[in-house]
Amino acid sequence: MVSLAKLRVVLNWQRGGLLAALLALGAFATASVNAHESTPAGRVALPVHAEASGDKCVRDTSYMKRHHMDELKHHRKETMRKGIRTTEFSLQGCINCHADKKTNSVLGKEGFCQSCHSYAAVKLDCFECHASKPKAATALSSMPASSADTPAIMPQQVQAESVDLNSTGGVRK
């Protein structure tokens, strides 16, 4: 026969255990939420590493973290000066894979490039000139906009010049 007192002790112990488990779970959940998205109080936001759309990066993550800038710079010289257009380390290749699925860009608060560069406090100036969106998407989004705001006759195009050429014996107006 189990005495009433004994039963109470067991129940208390179990309740205590349950409470402890809940507390632990709660703490864990809070911690993981913090790590994922928000800023721990007074700290810089951690970079967001969203899933890239490709299968596999051209090099492993540790290499890319340290050397992506060197590879990009090397590739930019090859492309700009010699016209070599391989895709392995092209900026377009990075953008095609790493553009955010929501914003379709590598910029923005959760953008692949910008979130990490803000965390590391390194200025990111590629995108002052380069498009931050994958090729097809940019074409689609900019096409209607540009055709809509383009006047039928462009003011700069209709300006015609009078040029004198020695060969025709023309006289400057």
Place this chain on the structure above:
Amino acid sequence: MSNSMDKTPENNSPDKKRRQFIGYSAAMAGLAIAPGVTLFDLAHGRAPEEAASSKVRWGMLIDSGKCASGCNDCVSACGTENGFSGSRETDSQWIRKVEIKDLRIGQSHSLPMMCQHCEHPPCVDVCPTGASFKRADGIVLVDRHICIGCRYCMMACPYKARSFVHEELHDQNPDVPRGKGCVESCTLCVHRIDRGGQPACADACTAAGHNAILFGDLNDPNSEISKRVATLATTQVRADLGLNVGVRYQGI
């Protein structure tokens, strides 16, 4: 008798069979390669890992007789391709239409004017940083990574071909990076050429049926442009400067 003839070493020797086999396989290989080679020549494509070569010199021949006065197809195609609409006052201008008129006889011509891709480009001579450069295949470009926006090249260019980007730009064509603070000019649509295409203006002119712009390799004696430059009277604008330009005009 005939059997014995067939079996003579002359007809049936392993050597002869081998030679025939080699001959057939060579012929097959020739067939297999020939269409590929032809395609390669037509599309003038390079492999992506192959650098631009000085064996090629890209150029254009513009027939002002076919260039219609008032037609702006090449100019708008350039804007669409490279990302300027011309709607803003400060927008760049890589190509413009020019009307020339001989006042004594009243003869007038219309022609597009853009970077002439000189063999000896003055813009490259004066550039203090080395941003302005000529690629091996004769295309004159600005390396915006190095350009400091001093605009000396704009002063040096006899063709008024360069523009300065005064304002921030957004939504650029991924193939044509452009931004504030740099000088820029016609790139001969280098991104298209590297993929085996031709400049957007030439495409647009052909599509509109004018066929006034012919693009091709001036170094290849068999190219259409070389044949026409060799046989027709073509003009280099400001030939007196001795820049040996890549863009030639016919009929002016």
